Amino acid sequence: MQAWLRHLNELEVSVCRLWSRSGQRRWIRYPFAFISRLGDGVFWYSLMAALPLVYGLKGLQASLHMLATGGIALLLYKSLKGVTRRSRPCHHASDITALVPPLDQYSFPSGHTLHAVVFSSVAIYYFPVLAWILVPFTALIALSRIILGLHYPSDVLMATLIGLGLAYASLSAFI
Template sequence: MKAQIIKLDTALYFALYKPKRGPWFKWLMLMLSKSGNGGLYVVLALLNGYFMGKVGVTFFQTVLLAFAIERPLYFVLKNHFARVRPCDCLAVKAMLTPSDKFSLPSGHSAGAWLYATCLMEVYPVLTIPLIVWAMGVSLSRVLVGVHYPIDVIIGALMGSGCAVLAIGILGEL
């Protein structure tokens, strides 16, 4: 069963990753990927905390708790699975250089879905754009060649799950 999942995941990777796409596509995927680097989360959470009063402070605390749960889990799982990135084992060149050598789970996907889930709780009117953005960050990680599809799916589930847990612990935003 495990071998079949890995075979399917690899086939999906090759169906999605096409390094010969046009420059506009590469630029868009790199920008989506970079939007999930993490620095933006800190700035936006601080701005929310400062400008949105009590709701903003609660939002900041929730994001902080969610990341305090997610980051250690991410590092434990990353080192436990130790799945080599597709760009390092399938003789394909990625569009960017990843920050580490393992791919499962995707930290960018986890962070994007964690942050989007917390923001959706505060700003439900932004649900659709936030889902599109988080999906874009996740998909971009496959399309730039540094993750398999399962990596980003597990990252997305982990990130949104950590956000829901933090919201549950601290109460509704």
Template structure:
């Protein structure tokens, strides 16, 4: 068995195991809520709260987050169209969809990409936000797999892309 095949099987195995958590109502409701907030609502609310609380001081951090959001969205949409990877619930009979996906394809996880990118940018300006943003980002990444919408590799790729985009963005905002 090739290394790629081993990784694929591990990806599927983890996906099935994590998705099994949906049989518990509280898990389903928690991760649906996190995923819904991760559609953008959480991040828009954060940007608005920063502007309301910090005023003009928050203009550059919020602009930075918006720029990162636009770059992240165009990147993940291009990759999704190019890769066209089916979602786990579409091809693994043991995986059930716990939520309706926003688009057709699985790779990479746009929710995770945005969560990681926004967290890196926001925490660079406001380190005190780290605990809540890191927890929300980890919950978002987990939710995507638990809900059967992504493989763990989709989430890891989204996280890596988000970290890369956020890191590169500091060249524009330094």
């Protein structure tokens, strides 16, 4: 691993320990595990299916836009994970437990957060009324990844920035 990533891991691991300890409480762990599970795709695919039913052609356009941008996000985050190969907090420190099984080996960036930001940003562009549910849901997904011991705060922060950049670029290209 690159020296700068080792240093960053050491800077952030104390925050990860603290948040992971809070996740040991069942009343915190179960809701965040559920939110994280919804962020695996269930919520987003359901939203993409519902938009055309509720909003017609504009909903279909939004869903296709979300699908295309999500595909680009998938390629981007898998490439970044392969390049950085940053270990997850639960693999870096023995006192941090993964409270749900990780979907892959590496930590940077958070794919859940990246997709949540991209999908929410695109959906809110088309339908601003959805912001009241999508913004808090996206924030909870991002928090869940740290609380569940799977990501460092910088994984989530960078995924948010990358997701916003990708959403903005896609809106410039598609609209």
